[in-house]
Amino acid sequence: METAIKTSTVKDKLIFEFDTSKLFLFGNTKLREKAMESFYKIGIPNRKHEEYKYTRIDVMLKEEFYFSPDKNCNDEQIGHLKFLKDAYVVIIENGVFVKGLSNLQNLPKGLIICSLVDAEKSNSPVFEKHYAKYADVNADPFIALNTAMTKDGVFIHVAKNTIIEKPIHIIHVATAIQNTIIHPRNLIVVDENAQAKIVESFEILDSTAKIFSNALTEIVIDEYAVVDHYKIQDENAGLPDRQELGYLVNTTQVIQKKQSVFTTHTFTLSGSLVRNNLTLVLDGEHIESHLNGLYLTAGNQVVDNHTVVDHRKPNCNSNELYKGIIDGKSTATFNGKIFVRKDAQKTNAFQSNKNILLSEAGTINTKPQLEIYADDVKCSHGTSTGKLDEDKIFYLRARGLSLESAKKLLMHAFASEVVNTIKIEPLHEYIEGKIFKKFE
Amino acid sequence: MISIKNLHASIDGKEILKGINLEIKAGEVHAIMGPNGSGKSTLSAVLAGRSEYEVTEGEVTYNGINLLELSPEDRAREGVFLAFQYPIEIPGVSNVNFLKTAIGEIRAYKGLEPMAAKDFLAMLKEKQKLVELDGKLANRSVNVGFSGGEKKRNEIFQMAMLNPKLAILDETDSGLDIDALRIVANGVNKLKSKDNATIIITHYQRLLDYIIPDFVHVIYNGKIVKSGSKELALELEEKGYDFIKEEIEA
Numbered sequence: 001m002e003t004a005i006k007t008s009t010v011k012d013k014l015i016f017e018f019d020t021s022k023l024f025l026f027g028n029t030k031l032r033e034k035a036m037e038s039f040y041k042i043g044i045p046n047r048k049h050e051e052y053k054y055t056r057i058d059v060m061l062k063e064e065f066y067f068s069p070d071k072n073c074n075d076e077q078i079g080h081l082k083f084l085k086d087a088y089v090v091i092i093e094n095g096v097f098v099k100g101l102s103n104l105q106n107l108p109k110g111l112i113i114c115s116l117v118d119a120e121k122s123n124s125p126v127f128e129k130h131y132a133k134y135a136d137v138n139a140d141p142f143i144a145l146n147t148a149m150t151k152d153g154v155f156i157h158v159a160k161n162t163i164i165e166k167p168i169h170i171i172h173v174a175t176a177i178q179n180t181i182i183h184p185r186n187l188i189v190v191d192e193n194a195q196a197k198i199v200e201s202f203e204i205l206d207s208t209a210k211i212f213s214n215a216l217t218e219i220v221i222d223e224y225a226v227v228d229h230y231k232i233q234d235e236n237a238g239l240p241d242r243q244e245l246g247y248l249v250n251t252t253q254v255i256q257k258k259q260s261v262f263t264t265h266t267f268t269l270s271g272s273l274v275r276n277n278l279t280l281v282l283d284g285e286h287i288e289s290h291l292n293g294l295y296l297t298a299g300n301q302v303v304d305n306h307t308v309v310d311h312r313k314p315n316c317n318s319n320e321l322y323k324g325i326i327d328g329k330s331t332a333t334f335n336g337k338i339f340v341r342k343d344a345q346k347t348n349a350f351q352s353n354k355n356i357l358l359s360e361a362g363t364i365n366t367k368p369q370l371e372i373y374a375d376d377v378k379c380s381h382g383t384s385t386g387k388l389d390e391d392k393i394f395y396l397r398a399r400g401l402s403l404e405s406a407k408k409l410l411m412h413a414f415a416s417e418v419v420n421t422i423k424i425e426p427l428h429e430y431i432e433g434k435i436f437k438k439f440e
Numbered sequence: 441m442i443s444i445k446n447l448h449a450s451i452d453g454k455e456i457l458k459g460i461n462l463e464i465k466a467g468e469v470h471a472i473m474g475p476n477g478s479g480k481s482t483l484s485a486v487l488a489g490r491s492e493y494e495v496t497e498g499e500v501t502y503n504g505i506n507l508l509e510l511s512p513e514d515r516a517r518e519g520v521f522l523a524f525q526y527p528i529e530i531p532g533v534s535n536v537n538f539l540k541t542a543i544g545e546i547r548a549y550k551g552l553e554p555m556a557a558k559d560f561l562a563m564l565k566e567k568q569k570l571v572e573l574d575g576k577l578a579n580r581s582v583n584v585g586f587s588g589g590e591k592k593r594n595e596i597f598q599m600a601m602l603n604p605k606l607a608i609l610d611e612t613d614s615g616l617d618i619d620a621l622r623i624v625a626n627g628v629n630k631l632k633s634k635d636n637a638t639i640i641i642t643h644y645q646r647l648l649d650y651i652i653p654d655f656v657h658v659i660y661n662g663k664i665v666k667s668g669s670k671e672l673a674l675e676l677e678e679k680g681y682d683f684i685k686e687e688i689e690a
Binding site: 398399 | 489
């Protein structure tokens with residue numbers, strides 16, 4: 001009983017916070033109210049919600065939480081987070097775009113990067129056309145909550161035929177000395193025949209309290225456009241003594257138009273709780289989509305990847321590869337849904353989820369789901385979970401490698417299939433280094 | 441070099457080796473032959489340190505140390521090399537990286553300086569030539585997509601890189617065509633010296649036409665039942681293993 005009361009308290013607090021702040025938030029209040037209504041109906045998901053049963057966000061939200069972060073960081077503090085040297089860097093601090101900390105000088109023609117607040121204020125037609133049009137507030141309570149309560153984020157627009165060679169690095173950095181909830185939101189629109197590389201990283205700095213980030217990014221990919229997208233989730237990495245402060249619900253909602261190519265990579269390296277909701281809608285013919293994921297979990301971590309690939313039109317290809325190494329008492333969940341709608345003939349859709357369980361106490365839940373309504377399609381899914389292969393370990397040891405380095409080499413090899421899909425060389429190196437350190 | 445005394449070993453409670461005795465000196469080549477299921481591969485697995493096999497009796501002294509007490513990696517670092525009958529495929533681990541790590545750890549164990557990258561590469565090239573291994577294979581994942589012959593050559597290539605004191609070739613000839621067999625045998629012969637020893641485990645005599653053994657032992661039902669010179673191998677080939685069985689049972 002007590003659980004129910006406390007959980008509803010968080011819900012009530014969220015609603016109260018919304019009522020008192022809605023008039024000060026940017027944009028359309030009606031949209032926000034509609035979203036809040038939807039959140040009110042669904043509530044914070046508990047174990048009875050099929051989609052959240054392995055990831056108990058309600059339990060986590062039982063504690064006291066505040067809505068206004070009370071810390072700011074300076075240039076020096078965030079220097080090391082800018083690990084891509086040759087990139088356009090966007091800093092989103094506690095859910096708010098900070099121009100002063102970003103590196104956005106000399107943007108090339110055809111590239112707009114500004115805060116959501118500014119995009120809305122300037123009546124950008126692109127913003128108006130696409131903002132909050134894809135992530136459905138009735139589909140998920142965190143989409144609803146973000147849509148209702150977001151304060152800011154980044155708006156990126158790549159104009160028709162523009163090729164942006166340098167990556168755009170969006171750094172979400174959070175800081176708090178009391179438990180805080182934030183709702184960063186991004187809108188990325190890549191127009192016809194344009195190309196961009198987007199890297200989103202999630203970090204926490206200089207904090208002593210928990211941070212619950214309910215981050216949402218909508219990506220619109222028009223005809224013939226090519227987008228390469230990365231998420232690097234490593235929230236607890238920057239904290240001393242492996243403090244467990246980072247809680248992240250990260251929604252990525254993608255719409256692709258005909259002949260476009262989208263590749264997305266999700267690397268979850270730390271974070272007490274990470275829930276990814278990644279949805280791709282393939283709304284045109286001859287679309288290509290690649291979804292790659294790697295999660296390395298340990299301690300008491302909970303990492304949950306929910307993906308949806310929605311094939312709506314004929315002749316599209318999607319390919320999904322998620323791999324995980326689970327250690328300690330951590331729990332990893334993979335839930336991959338593929339829809340092939342009635343119209344989507346000649347679809348090729350492949351999905352694979354492979355896991356290595358290093359400990360007795362670790363848990364992996366894996367659930368591939370195919371829903372196929374067309375009759376001329378090629379679809380497959382596969383999942384495997386196992387320990388490190390004893391025969392391989394023995395072979396390596398028989399050549400002089402210690403048990404430890406044999407295991408490390410095999411974990412590295414397992415992860416490399418995903419890591420090698422990174423096309424930005426400095427990012428590849430960065431992730432390699434991170435993983436190497438993790439296996440130490 | 442190695443002295444095996446009254447070695448008994450079992451797996452899942454079933455005794456496979458029932459008292460093996462064998463003395464091997466530096467510079468010697470010993471062939472161990474025997475019918476399937478006689479315990480040949482078990483002997484190699486026990487010497488390399490596979491944990492599934494339990495040694496229930498006996499001892500193995502290798503250059504003055506109790507080999508059975510060492511971990512598999514320490515056996516390798518002390519110079520014991522097993523060429524696997526079925527080399528393992530390891531996707532994602534390149535041959536070169538694997539050997540670099542192995543050599544690094546072996547040298548660290550011996551208290552030697554790490555090998556310079558230049559020297560490592562030079563050695564890599566030289567040893568590849570020895571077994572006529574395509575340079576491209578060295579950069580590929582360990583044994584992945586290799587033909588049977590390439591896998592066996594890769595074993596001998598690794599042996600050449602690690603330069604062991606005691607090499608155990610477990611049915612290295614099985615599944616090899618005659619050309620590959622010659623290449624592998626040639627590699628082994630070139631690696632032979634007065635300081636190292638070789639154990640060749642084989643079912644057939646053919647490999648012994650190319651690598652001439654000093655001694656031939658016949659293992660049957662977990663014991664060495666007959667030892668002799670290389671002529672014994674020819675006799676076995678001619679008469680088959682049945683004559684051994686008859687001799688024993690007589």
